[in-house]
Amino acid sequence: MIGRLTGTLAEKSPPQVLVDVNGVGYELDVPMSSFYHLPGLGERVTLLTHFVVREDAQLLYGFLTHEERATFRQLVRISGIGPRTALAILSGLSVAELAQAVSLQESGRLVKVPGIGKKTAERLLLELKGKLGDALAAPAAVAGGAQGDILQALLALGYNDREAAAALKALPPDIGVSDGIKAALKALAR
Structure with missing residues (x-):
């Protein structure tokens, strides 16, 4: 597994970045919360990663913090929530906002994220309850x-x-x- 990449930030095109690690360019999809905090092009960057292997693709997702990656991994474990949807959720809400929405059972916050309907939001609240460090948010x-x-x-x-x-x-x-x-x-x- 690829757990972390450290290299030079070669390209930034939301939500994708290209990190050059000793001559090998890795394409990663990152949530907008991480994207906005990336250094400038040509600067060194370290991203925690999550590697997904499917029949038709091998995808690499990058995160600046352990909390974002852990939340992403928690989200993709939920039936019906794939990596793209998890990325959209983390792009629309910070980890703290998501944890707060879960602890207060506020489906309205989740429905504002593109691609999340009322039923999906309610399922997310149910599945994530007690799993996102509610103590941080409540x-x-x-x-x-x-x-x-x-x-x-x-x-x-x-x-x-x-x-x-x-x-x-x-x-x-x-x-x-x-x-x-x-x-x-x-x-x-x-």
Whole structure:
């Protein structure tokens, strides 16, 4: 398997790049999130890779971060999600945004990605739940004890993560869960 390439960036044509590794040019498809952070032409680049062998093609996908590659690999394990669709998802959403959408079960974010319909988005949310490091995306994982419970209650009531986090900041840190929920709802009603 080809796990990583280090060489000179020879060509950039979204979403494909050509990396020259000691005279051998490797064509890689990269998500736009990686593409925008690539160095200029002629500069050295290191890309983590995922190699796909099919009957009719051998394809190489490149990523700047371990998180992107791991998320890509998690996506292609899902029935009906191929490498192109996984690349489109990572081009439309960052890993953190995808993890947040999964933890908050927001299919609306996924439907905005070209090629993802409502049914596919719901299947993605179901399949990825608990697999994308939800702790990174969910503010509730950062908040402990009563604060986390209050946040979860607000999210369950339909408030988005920004509204819920803003309401939490206005609460005293030692407030109880039921009193905190009441105070947060009063703050959000204003």
